[in-house]
Amino acid sequence: MSIKIHDSAVRRIVQLETAEPGRVSMYVCGPTVYGFVHVGNARTFVWFDMIRRYLIYRGFDVTYVLNYTDVDDKIIDRARLEKITPEELASDCGRAFEQDMAALGVRPPDILCKATDHIAEMVNAIEGLVDKEFAYEADGDVFFAIERFAGYGSLSHRSIDDLRAGERIEPRASKRHPLDFALWKSAKEDEPSWSSPWGPGRPGWHIECSVMSVKYLGMGFDIHGGGSDLVFPHHENEKAQAEALTASKPFARHWMHSGMVQTESEKMSKSLGNVVVAHDVLARLPGEVVRYWALSSSYRSQVLFSEPVLHDAEQGYARWKTFFDAARYALGDEFPVRPDAPVRRVGEEGDGLVARFIESLDEDFNSARAFATIHDLVREGNKHLDATQRGDTEARATLIDATAAFLELTSVLGFSFTDTNAEGSGLRDQLIEYLLELRTEARGEQAFERADAIRVRLSDMGVVIEDTASGPRWRVSDEGR
Ligand SMILES: [Zn+2]
Structure with a gap:
């Protein structure tokens, strides 16, 4: 089994190499919970x-950790505005985020960790960094001293001078270097705070992910x-932070970063004010369509979020x-049983279109090619529909195979067609009720033959x-489901 990924730390496609064979541990930075998640973030x-x-699906045991940043300036400011x-x-x-994720078919993480549940561990880590002189205290704040850490800038491939020139830096008299960043922030009035060796305050944003992932x-x-x-x-x-504290490397074996979403020509981010929140999008489009849009282009590409591309997703x-x-x-x-998500295909690589699907996604998750493969499978299946209905047993066997493969592959991509059927069943129920009303009316008119015909037809349908x-x-019998 050979899976290749683009590792952004080395900026090229590499073999996925895990610490333990057959296991993958993943940490993904989650949302700062102060508003609805925007569609760019949702795509990630x-x-x-x-x-x-x-x-x-490829046989790994995966542990997936996601965090919620639940203490932050933006949360404090917004809460103050909303008087909560x-x-x-x-x-x-957090609840709204979970609803949006569920609508998009995103499974909950194996471990969901919240910053505020890990304050003591963060304080410990900061103390460790101060002891090792990677950090220093200044007026109740604690800063990480970037110049003390050899290789600062290696992940983003920039020298300290480049970074300094490129970033807007808050001048702060107490910082030794303008790029030094806060590990601990002393509490201002009316702010949530925790006690620490440097007085009451709260952790900076970055330290939570180092501490919780490790x-x-x-x-x-x-x-x-x-x-x-x-x-x-x-x-x-x-x-x-993590490598300085533990005096070991690497913090993470591989780094994967998803591309940004653009509306028209601007990068979509909350600071630009051209935000499309996923919640609004999901109010007007089925989650499956938004998921289709999100996954149909490479995770690394910059993608457009616009009416025409959504329309394409809808049609696809x-x-x-x-x-x-x-x-x-x-x-x-x-009709084949839909596999329980997530399915696992161990050992054999499949054949024909399934093999092509696997080959595509093994190559840094080339989803455009994987989607094309599913469309080919659908085209193949469609060819055998009519003959199946005419009673052609060979066509039926081919259609069963195509359908089983279709269900397997779409469930790997996280599409469950049952959800949309559940929505449809509201309409089904109403139609059944209406037919029953017609039957009751017929009986009232002594038109027993018509009433009975309705009962028989419904019974034929289960x-x-x-x-x-x-x-x-x-009720719908098992055959009618
Ligand atoms: Zn993070």
């Missing part, structure tokens, strides 16, 4: 969900992921869904009707 989480599913506590805001936004996965865990906007300073700082997904429905109708009881004192009751 959809992508890492898909990478996790694919690694499981930062904890309330963070927990509301706590749950250990130094040298396999994949650190996030959006490409996090490379500097966030990931550079995470790496410096509709082709899959139409095939799913048609095959289900044509195959009836022989709808069992039971007449009770309070009117007819119905």
Whole structure:
């Protein structure tokens, strides 16, 4: 088994090499829970969900850790505006994030860790860095001294001088070097704070990820992921802190970064004010369509979020869904069981289109090619629909195989067609109710033949009707499902 990934630390495609054979440990920087997640961020989480599913499919045991940044200036400011506590805001936004992720078919992480549950560990880590003189205290704040850490800038491939020229730096008299960053911030009035050797305060953002990733996965865990906007300073700082503290390398074996999402020509980020929040998008489009949009282009590419590309996604997904429905109708009881997500294909590499699908995703998750393969599979399956309905057993066997492969591959990509059927079942139920009303009316008019015809037709479709004192009751039999 050979999976290649683009490692952003070395900026090229490399073989995925894990600390333990057969296991992958992944840490992905999660949301700062102060508002709805924007669609660019949502795409990152959809992508890492898909990478996790694919690694499981290829036989790895995956441990996936995601964090919530639940203490931060933005949370404090927003909570103040909304006149609620930062904890309330963070927990509301965490819930909203989980709803959006569920709608997008993103599975919950194996371990979800919150910054505020790890303050003591962060204080310990900061003390360790101060002891080793990688950090210093100044007026109740603690800063990481970047010049003390050889190799600062190596992840983002920039020298300290380049970084200094490129970044807007808050001048702070107490800092020894303008790029030194806060590990601990002394508390201002009315701010949430915790006690520490440097007085009451709260941790800076970067230290939480160093501490929590190493706590749950250990130094040298396999994949650190996030959006490409996090490379500097966030990931550079995470790496410096962890490697300085433990005096060991590497912090993470591989780094994977997803491309940014653009609306028209601007990079989408909250600071630009051209934000499209996933929650609004999901209110008007099915999660499956947004997932299709997110995954149909390489995770590394910069992608456009616009009406025309969403329309393409809608049409692409509709082709899959139409095939799913048609095959289900044509195959009836022989419709293959949808595999429990995430499926696992160990040992054999599959054949034909399945092999091509695997080959595509083994190559740094080339999803465009994987999607094309599924479309080929659908085209193949569609060819055999009519003959299957005419009773051609050979066509039926081919269609069953194509459908089984289709269900396997789409579930690796995280598409579950049952969800949209559940939405559709509301309409189904209403139609059954309406037919029952017509039957009751017919009986009222003594038109027993017509009433009976309705009962028989419904029964043929697997709808069992039971007449009770309070009117007819119905259920769908197992064959009708
Ligand atoms: Zn992080």
